[in-house]
Amino acid sequence: MIGTVALMGAVSRLLLAVAPIWTLGLTIFAVGAWAWKVRRDVMASCRTPGDTARAVDRAGNTQELLRTALSVEAGTASGDPVLAAQVLRDARARLAELAPLADRPFRVPREGVGALMMGIALCFVPLPTAAEAPIARGGGLGPQADTPAAARTTPRPLRVAFTDTPTAGEATDAASSSGSGDRASQGGAATGLSAGTAGSQGQTAASGDAASAQAEGGATPLTGSTGGRAREAGTAGTDELAQNSDGGSRGPTGEGDDAPEQSDTPVADQDGRTMQSPVEQTAAETDAVRSDAETMGLASETPDDGDAKTRDVAGTLDVRTDGPQFFDAEEKADDEQDGKGGAGGWTVGLSQPGRGGVNDASGSTWRTEAGLDNPPDWTDAPSEWVDAAWQDSPAGVIRRVRGGEAGGRGTAEYQAAWHRYAAIAESDAAFDEVPAGRRDLARAYFLAIAPSETP
Amino acid sequence: MSQSPDPTEAIVRARNSLARLEAGIRTVYIGQDGLIKDLLTGLVAGGHLLLEGSPGLGKTLLVKTLADCLGLRFSRIQFTPDLMPADITGGPSMVETPTGGTALQFRPGPVFAHVLLADEINRGTPKTQSALLEAMAERAVTVAGERRLLEPPFFVLATQNPIEMEGTYPLPEAQLDRFMFKLQVPFPSLDVLKRIGSQTTRNKQPTAERVMDRLELLEVQRLAADLTVPDHVFDFAGRLVLATHPESNLGPEVVRTAVRFGASPRAMQALVRAGRARALMAGQSRVTTEDVRAVAPLVLTHRIVLGFEAQLDRIGARDVVDGVLGQVTD
Numbered sequence: 001m002i003g004t005v006a007l008m009g010a011v012s013r014l015l016l017a018v019a020p021i022w023t024l025g026l027t028i029f030a031v032g033a034w035a036w037k038v039r040r041d042v043m044a045s046c047r048t049p050g051d052t053a054r055a056v057d058r059a060g061n062t063q064e065l066l067r068t069a070l071s072v073e074a075g076t077a078s079g080d081p082v083l084a085a086q087v088l089r090d091a092r093a094r095l096a097e098l099a100p101l102a103d104r105p106f107r108v109p110r111e112g113v114g115a116l117m118m119g120i121a122l123c124f125v126p127l128p129t130a131a132e133a134p135i136a137r138g139g140g141l142g143p144q145a146d147t148p149a150a151a152r153t154t155p156r157p158l159r160v161a162f163t164d165t166p167t168a169g170e171a172t173d174a175a176s177s178s179g180s181g182d183r184a185s186q187g188g189a190a191t192g193l194s195a196g197t198a199g200s201q202g203q204t205a206a207s208g209d210a211a212s213a214q215a216e217g218g219a220t221p222l223t224g225s226t227g228g229r230a231r232e233a234g235t236a237g238t239d240e241l242a243q244n245s246d247g248g249s250r251g252p253t254g255e256g257d258d259a260p261e262q263s264d265t266p267v268a269d270q271d272g273r274t275m276q277s278p279v280e281q282t283a284a285e286t287d288a289v290r291s292d293a294e295t296m297g298l299a300s301e302t303p304d305d306g307d308a309k310t311r312d313v314a315g316t317l318d319v320r321t322d323g324p325q326f327f328d329a330e331e332k333a334d335d336e337q338d339g340k341g342g343a344g345g346w347t348v349g350l351s352q353p354g355r356g357g358v359n360d361a362s363g364s365t366w367r368t369e370a371g372l373d374n375p376p377d378w379t380d381a382p383s384e385w386v387d388a389a390w391q392d393s394p395a396g397v398i399r400r401v402r403g404g405e406a407g408g409r410g411t412a413e414y415q416a417a418w419h420r421y422a423a424i425a426e427s428d429a430a431f432d433e434v435p436a437g438r439r440d441l442a443r444a445y446f447l448a449i450a451p452s453e454t455p
Numbered sequence: 456m457s458q459s460p461d462p463t464e465a466i467v468r469a470r471n472s473l474a475r476l477e478a479g480i481r482t483v484y485i486g487q488d489g490l491i492k493d494l495l496t497g498l499v500a501g502g503h504l505l506l507e508g509s510p511g512l513g514k515t516l517l518v519k520t521l522a523d524c525l526g527l528r529f530s531r532i533q534f535t536p537d538l539m540p541a542d543i544t545g546g547p548s549m550v551e552t553p554t555g556g557t558a559l560q561f562r563p564g565p566v567f568a569h570v571l572l573a574d575e576i577n578r579g580t581p582k583t584q585s586a587l588l589e590a591m592a593e594r595a596v597t598v599a600g601e602r603r604l605l606e607p608p609f610f611v612l613a614t615q616n617p618i619e620m621e622g623t624y625p626l627p628e629a630q631l632d633r634f635m636f637k638l639q640v641p642f643p644s645l646d647v648l649k650r651i652g653s654q655t656t657r658n659k660q661p662t663a664e665r666v667m668d669r670l671e672l673l674e675v676q677r678l679a680a681d682l683t684v685p686d687h688v689f690d691f692a693g694r695l696v697l698a699t700h701p702e703s704n705l706g707p708e709v710v711r712t713a714v715r716f717g718a719s720p721r722a723m724q725a726l727v728r729a730g731r732a733r734a735l736m737a738g739q740s741r742v743t744t745e746d747v748r749a750v751a752p753l754v755l756t757h758r759i760v761l762g763f764e765a766q767l768d769r770i771g772a773r774d775v776v777d778g779v780l781g782q783v784t785d
Contacts, residue, residue: 050687054785064685064743064785071685079683082462083740087683 008120035121059101065091066098415451422446462681463740469675470738472667473499479524479666484517485654486647492736493638493753494521494612498672499679499732502635502725503591503611505576505626505757512640514614518572523663525672527569527608534579536624540586544596561598566590567605569669573613577623584630587611591633608672628716628760635725636750637757679731683741691744691785692726695751698779699759707778713765714775718758725754744785752776 012024053066069091071077072084425446429439473495480491494517497504506514515531522529532543545564552558565571566587576584590596594605613634615626631637643651654661698706700717710717727742729750734742756772765771 063739063745064687064741067687068683068685068741068743071687072683074686076686077683078689079741080462080681083681084683086463087741 005119007116031120034117038118038121056098056101060094060098062094062098065094410452418446418449418451462678465674465678466735466738466740469678469735472671472675473736475666476524479664480517480520482661483520483523483663484513485650486643487513487517487640490517490638490640493636496729496732496736496750497636497638497753498608498610499675499735500635500725500728501608501610501676502728503613503633505631505634505637506612506614506640507617507637508614508640509642510616512642514640515572515574518570518612518614520663521612522570524666525570526665526668527610527672529570529572530565530568531572531574532565533574534576534583536578536580538579538583540583541598543583543586544590544598546598561601561603563603564596566596567603569606569608569610571609571611573611575616576613577615577625579624581624581627584624584626588630588633591630608669608676631757632719632721634757635729636753638753675735679735680728682731682734682739684727684731685741687785688730688742688744688747689727691783692723692730692747694783695726695747695755695779696720696723698783699755699775705783707782709770709775709778713761713768713770714759715762716760718755722754722758726751729754748780748785751780755779 049070050067053070054064056062057064057066065087068077068087072087077084077087425442428434429442434442477491477495481488484491494504498521506517508514519529519531532538541564543564543566545562545567547559548562549557550560573587576587590605590609591611594607594609596603596605611634616623694705696718697703698717699710699714699722700706701711701714703710703717726747730742730746733746733750734740737746739746752773755776759772759775761770761772761775765775
């Protein structure tokens with residue numbers, strides 16, 4: 001692809017040298033038109049399973065065996081179940097024979113001029129964006145159900161409270177008390193204050209190193225050098241976030257010993273899922289923080305109440321960098337229209353203050369039960385058996401998820417169950433029957449019962 | 456035929472039974488292979504058939520031979536303009552009691568049979584034709600306020616003569632819709648005519664033998680209704696029906712110009728049922744779109760009401776159906 005683009009550039013320069021500019025424009029237009037046609041053909045040739053079955057049936061002269069089997073499997077066929085089962089057996093018996101007939105509807109040329117033109121055409125084919133495939137991304141829920149527990153990204157709400165007199169110790173304590181590199185990176189990335197929180201991929205080694213750096217910094221006030229180490233550790237993150245981390249160390253914690261006395265202690269809730277990084281700041285430093293938030297695309301969500309003692313931007317943070325990706329662009333627009341959340345992303349119920357707040361978009365008030373002012377006691381919560389049938393088990397196997405005495409929400413079984421059911425809830429929430437304004441309830445609920453990092 | 460625990464084996468047995476039945480009919484009825492197959496398809500599907508053809512083509516012989524081969528109770532009604540409904544359904548009649556008195560007793564009409572031949576049905580008045588409506592649709596007859604069920608199978612085969620229009624009463628659309636198939640009885644070929652001349656003019660003529668009984672036929676009909684019909688076949692049949700309507704954009708242009716009214720939902724039922732029957736006769740356990748396509752002309756032709764423009768342009772219902780079949784793909 002790179003070679004193709006380079007070749008295109010060379011051809012363009014050559015054309016510019018020997019031909020007037022309109023020739024180049026005409027060439028680009030022609031290539032674009034051709035690419036558009038290729039894209040249209042590709043899209044038109046995409047086959048559904050039914051289309052593929054029809055093509056195979058025709059090629060194999062099966063008298064619609066595969067299509068009938070598909071219908072039987074989908075439960076849309078009519079007739080005696082025994083005969084329907086016979087159809088399935090017949091189809092499976094011939095599957096190996098018929099498989100070669102399921103040729104691809106479109107083959108990408110790999111050599112010659114065709115490959116070159118295809119390369120150009122692919123430049124015009126839009127790739128699925130993150131918002132279009134929320135589940136398929138690393139931070140999504142569905143695929144994680146099949147991944148090892150250690151590799152999963154645990155979604156959690158973010159909460160950062162800015163106070164007037166932040167200290168370095170608070171920030172670092174917050175980082176160290178989180179007990180997880182992933183968690184620390186999220187908190188840092190969200191605030192832009194914690195050093196070395198460049199982990200755009202929460203579970204990457206870079207973020208893990210960043211967490212280590214934070215933990216290291218947690219023993220002492222966060223000095224500039226500590227921030228530097230953290231930046232080194234977190235170099236895998238984006239430049240933008242590196243600037244944020246730089247900004248964090250440049251802030252009130254940058255001077256280490258000169259940092260003012262802490263007036264508030266960082267709080268992470270008992271299971272460590274949420275983290276607050278209270279940092280006392282002056283009004284000017286608050287502006288700097290806001291600037292960081294703007295850099296992260298959060299400015300529109302940051303409450304502009306300069307007189308407030310504590311400023312809570314929780315739930316306004318766009319967690320697209322490393323959190324669960326529950327929403328897509330269309331849904332976010334719906335949320336904005338409904339007054340749920342805003343341009344910065346989706347507001348997480350649990351991360352909101354327990355006393356509720358004012359929605360920026362609609363001005364309406366909202367309230368959540370589980371706020372940080374009244375954090376739920378997850379680990380000591382009474383355990384109970386939860387019986388639930390999982391859909392991949394048609395025989396009705398019941399999976400029991402043990403609660404507190406079996407290790408709480410840190411067990412692999414709980415995590416697996418949580419990911420599965422959260423994915424189901426998320427997919428079902430996309431149905432039109434579920435009002436867009438109510439979808440956040442299910443999401444907030446699953447965030448509230450999200451598994452913890454450790455048993 | 457006893458019910459087999461293995462439906463696949465039952466299908467094979469049903470196919471063999473139907474093949475024996477077809478062979479039995481052929482011993483008496485010469486030629487018209489396609490007509491015999493269509494007749495058996497309608498029989499297995501449990502539908503009523505309308506045979507249309509010139510006089511002397513053997514329509515009555517075909518129906519009677521079928522009844523003989525099945526060992527079923529056979530009745531024949533020759534429709535005439537003075538035929539009354541009670542002549543079909545039956546009615547109360549005065550009978551002498553054992554004590555010497557008299558009493559009214561219901562006397563079943565010819566409709567109480569398994570195979571009913573309504574010969575030249577278009578010669579009967581609409582009132583008399585309507586007497587068959589309830590029997591054909593509900594397989595029951597109401598006489599003097601009492602509803603009497605007809606013993607299954609109940610199979611109406613009506614014939615009509617297309618060339619004698621004087622003194623006839625064309626069947627109303629509602630009654631036409633109750634016939635699953637409208638079969639055209641073609642004129643035989645030269646070879647068939649020669650065989651007819653050689654085999655039916657001797658003293659000893661072939662007779663039909665019973666090759667299938669009533670319960671066996673009912674089991675075959677039940678088995679046909681159990682065949683697997685996938686969703687795309689329903690979809691195809693539904694689109695076929697919709698395409699016969701001029702307000703639909705699924706059909707060809709000829710539908711919009713020539714058709715006044717398209718096929719009814721009953722046509723959809725008939726397409727699927729006939730498709731099942733055809734698949735069973737072929738020994739298949741599932742119905743394909745090809746089965747539906749094969750029976751579509753038989754099902755749809757008499758259910759399409761053509762407009763005046765069609766008559767001007769000499770467009771027939773079969774032309775419309777052919778256009779629909781060419782337009783609607785599976």
